[in-house]
Amino acid sequence: MAKVSMTVNGKKVSADVEDRTLLVHYLREAQGLTGTHVGCDTSQCGACVVHVNGKAVKSCTMLAAQAGGATVTTIEGLANGADLHPVQAAFREHHGLQCGFCTPGMIMAAVDMIERHGANLDEATIRHELEGNICRCTGYHNIVKAIKAAADQMASMRTAAE
Amino acid sequence: MYETNYHRAGSVSEAASLMAKADDGKFLAGGQTLIPTMKQRLAAPSDLIDLGQIAELQGITEAGGSLRIGAGTKHADVAGSALVQRLIPGLAKLAGGIGDPHVRHMGTIGGSVANNDPAADYPSAVMALGATVHTSSRDIAAEDYFTGMFDTALEENEIITAISFPVPEKSAYAKYPNPASRYAMAGVFVARFKDGSVRVAATGAGQNGVFRIPAMEAALSANWSADAVASINVQADDMLSDIHGSADYRANLVTVMAKRAVAAA
Numbered sequence: 001m002a003k004v005s006m007t008v009n010g011k012k013v014s015a016d017v018e019d020r021t022l023l024v025h026y027l028r029e030a031q032g033l034t035g036t037h038v039g040c041d042t043s044q045c046g047a048c049v050v051h052v053n054g055k056a057v058k059s060c061t062m063l064a065a066q067a068g069g070a071t072v073t074t075i076e077g078l079a080n081g082a083d084l085h086p087v088q089a090a091f092r093e094h095h096g097l098q099c100g101f102c103t104p105g106m107i108m109a110a111v112d113m114i115e116r117h118g119a120n121l122d123e124a125t126i127r128h129e130l131e132g133n134i135c136r137c138t139g140y141h142n143i144v145k146a147i148k149a150a151a152d153q154m155a156s157m158r159t160a161a162e
Numbered sequence: 163m164y165e166t167n168y169h170r171a172g173s174v175s176e177a178a179s180l181m182a183k184a185d186d187g188k189f190l191a192g193g194q195t196l197i198p199t200m201k202q203r204l205a206a207p208s209d210l211i212d213l214g215q216i217a218e219l220q221g222i223t224e225a226g227g228s229l230r231i232g233a234g235t236k237h238a239d240v241a242g243s244a245l246v247q248r249l250i251p252g253l254a255k256l257a258g259g260i261g262d263p264h265v266r267h268m269g270t271i272g273g274s275v276a277n278n279d280p281a282a283d284y285p286s287a288v289m290a291l292g293a294t295v296h297t298s299s300r301d302i303a304a305e306d307y308f309t310g311m312f313d314t315a316l317e318e319n320e321i322i323t324a325i326s327f328p329v330p331e332k333s334a335y336a337k338y339p340n341p342a343s344r345y346a347m348a349g350v351f352v353a354r355f356k357d358g359s360v361r362v363a364a365t366g367a368g369q370n371g372v373f374r375i376p377a378m379e380a381a382l383s384a385n386w387s388a389d390a391v392a393s394i395n396v397q398a399d400d401m402l403s404d405i406h407g408s409a410d411y412r413a414n415l416v417t418v419m420a421k422r423a424v425a426a427a
């Protein structure tokens with residue numbers, strides 16, 4: 001057991017956990033943040049994606065201890081009060097989810113890819129970037145549409161702000 | 163996952179001394195191979211020595227005609243490096259095709275080369291470029307480094323610190339990824355150097371891991387074109403055969419990937 005501390009969604013948190021504790025279990029069980037999901041045991045589905053120091057990673061394939069001292073953002077940290085993040089809003093608008101199980105990971109992956117590619121995000125790039133996220137319901141089509149719409153909207157918001 | 167004790171090392175020498183004290187320790191880099199293996203209970207190290215925060219394992223530099231990449235450099239950083247893209251574009255492309263974006267944000271070149279998975283991408287570049295593996299105690303030439311599937315010349319407590327790749331005149335990598343895991347079913351790296359010499363190495367396909375293809379190297383040094391390798395086949399007897407593909411299929415894929423790599427270089 002060791003005390004593991006990090007910043008999660010802007011708040012400093014800590015908990016005593018076993019060294020073998022995965023980051024996803026630290027978030028769900030020690031911090032009560034159950035938006036991050038576990039969909040597989042082979043590091044392939046992406047339902048567990050969170051941002052560690054600003055980069056999308058699979059929280060099922062990282063120890064909580066490795067993230068000690070890091071800054072972590074989960075799906076719970078995206079919205080601004082009652083205002084959904086543009087990617088969350090786009091998933092709702094474009095029916096980018098059905099059962100919703102893959103959605104937190106899809107959205108965290110989408111925010112990360114939009115940050116890296118900005119307005120240059122075309123459909124082929126989005127599909128390539130989604131290789132680490134599996135959805136059993138939607139057939140991906142509306143997920144891709146939602147991400148494209150959010151990327152375009154976020155780019156125009158940035159231009160308007162300049 | 164079985165219980166384990168986590169230690170974070172601040173330097174290569176500290177990592178080595180933590181390892182010396184451990185019962186049955188393992189180094190932890192990006193964790194993208196080791197953690198899944200521990201989750202499946204296929205590995206149960208008593209101690210994990212985390213190399214992730216060691217500054218001296220980071221960084222990409224150019225020196226004396228070669229490109230030196232710190233062992234702790236993540237796949238995404240190799241893929242996105244302007245220096246790698248300019249000097250060895252085939253290597254940047256290879257790194258950008260490993261797994262998926264989340265895996266590339268964590269996985270490291272040192273971890274990949276230490277693990278020597280027969281389907282991993284990096285070993286093909288290390289072999290085809292004739293790279294040198296720098297460790298905490300010595301320098302190992304690519305030829306001497308890979309000793310079989312999941313097997314390397316590394317001693318128990320030896321740490322890879324960096325890998326130096328001679329800069330070729332031209333290079334490219336083509337892989338046929340397994341559609342589920344993205345690991346290579348067959349991947350071929352081709353490189354041509356200023357002196358006209360050519361090296362070709364294949365991963366994903368061979369029973370003993372990465373291997374060079376001398377017949378293709380000879381053909382390409384005489385005539386650098388996809389046609390030159392189109393009728394050169396590797397022995398199916400030496401290829402992997404599993405649920406993803408038979409040995410014959412993989413042998414054929416090697417030729418197809420070699421053609422594509424030459425065309426892309």
Ligand SMILES: Cc1cc2nc3c(=O)[nH]c(=O)nc-3n(C[C@H](O)[C@H](O)[C@H](O)COP(=O)(O)OP(=O)(O)OC[C@H]3O[C@@H](n4cnc5c(N)ncnc54)[C@H](O)[C@@H]3O)c2cc1C
Nearest residue numbers: 191192193194195196261269270273276282283322344345
């Ligand atoms: C979903 C998924 C898809 C993937 N797809 C691909 C793919 O398409 N192609 C591919 O090549 N790989 C793929 N990988 C593997 C990935 O590239 C790993 O990052 C890599 O194999 C191991 O690097 P790591 O830094 O994560 O090492 P770790 O998992 O931390 O360590 C792996 C092994 O290397 C040892 N080690 C680590 N660093 C050092 C060092 N500096 N010195 C000595 N020993 C060391 C460790 O002790 C351990 O035994 C995939 C992984 C996942 C989870």
Ligand code: FES
Nearest residue numbers: 039043045046060
């Ligand atoms: S739960 Fe992490 S990849 Fe599936």
Ligand code: FES
Nearest residue numbers: 098102135136137
């Ligand atoms: S919406 Fe059900 S798995 Fe994606």
